[in-house]
Amino acid sequence: xxxxxxxxxxxxxKELRKGWGLSFLVGKKTLFDTGENGFWLLENMRNLNVDADxxxxxxxSHDHWDHTGxxxxxxxxxxxxxxxxxxxxxxxxxxxxxxxxxxxxxSDRVKKIAENIYTTGEIxxxxxxxxxxxxxxxxxxxxxxxxxxxxxHPGIVKMVKKVxxxxxxxxxxxxxxxxxxxxxxxxxxxxxAEELKEMGVEKAGPAHCSGYxxxxxxxxxxxxxxxxxxxxxKFEI
Numbered sequence: 001x002x003x004x005x006x007x008x009x010x011x012x013x014k015e016l017r018k019g020w021g022l023s024f025l026v027g028k029k030t031l032f033d034t035g036e037n038g039f040w041l042l043e044n045m046r047n048l049n050v051d052a053d054x055x056x057x058x059x060x061s062h063d064h065w066d067h068t069g070x071x072x073x074x075x076x077x078x079x080x081x082x083x084x085x086x087x088x089x090x091x092x093x094x095x096x097x098x099x100x101x102x103x104x105x106x107s108d109r110v111k112k113i114a115e116n117i118y119t120t121g122e123i124x125x126x127x128x129x130x131x132x133x134x135x136x137x138x139x140x141x142x143x144x145x146x147x148x149x150x151x152x153h154p155g156i157v158k159m160v161k162k163v164x165x166x167x168x169x170x171x172x173x174x175x176x177x178x179x180x181x182x183x184x185x186x187x188x189x190x191x192x193a194e195e196l197k198e199m200g201v202e203k204a205g206p207a208h209c210s211g212y213x214x215x216x217x218x219x220x221x222x223x224x225x226x227x228x229x230x231x232x233x234k235f236e237i
Contacts, residue, residue: 028051
């Protein structure tokens with residue numbers, strides 16, 4: 001299955017917009033997160049030959065502006081589009097989706113979105129001392145499971161462990177997206193990377209809030225199995 005990186009804070013060329021947050025197109029019809037700005041997101045889609053009209057579902061990892069920012073422009077053009085959210089997202093988020101005629105789908109556990117594509121359902125996290133609900137996307141292919149994360153506020157290790165438990169301890173082929181290690185020191189980042197390797201995660205692609213240091217450490221530990229994530233990058237899983 002093809003993954004296209006629609007939005008990130010780094011790009012492969014100057015034609016693509018960059019900013020805070022991220023967005024991935026999974027296959028042709030599932031969008032995971034929407035970056036900080038809807039106009040930039042749609043511009044990147046056009047430049048990457050992505051047909052926004054083919055998208056059937058948008059999965060939002062968590063209710064922060066840099067992951068929901070592009071959603072509203074998409075909904076203005078796509079009435080009835082399914083939006084997958086966690087039950088404990090804010091009432092403001094849910095109200096806005098409904099006002100723009102989106103079909104809100106809430107899930108507290110694993111839910112199938114499309115063939116071989118699943119949401120983990122709500123996973124408990126913490127941000128600035130407060131509870132934050134977050135979900136990841138899981139894609140099944142003959143290579144194993146791939147886990148796509150927005151910010152990993154619950155902890156990237158915790159989220160991958162939950163995926164292994166919920167999906168019968170299948171092989172984890174690739175974990176990519178935001179790992180939220182940008183404010184962590186080198187020993188803790190290295191410990192996270194090493195634990196993922198010990199859990200059998202074959203490839204890793206830290207992006208967005210993972211931070212520069214995390215990218216360097218994961219690249220060092222994973223070598224050729226490191227997956228660089230930038231807006232415009234596409235790859236098969």
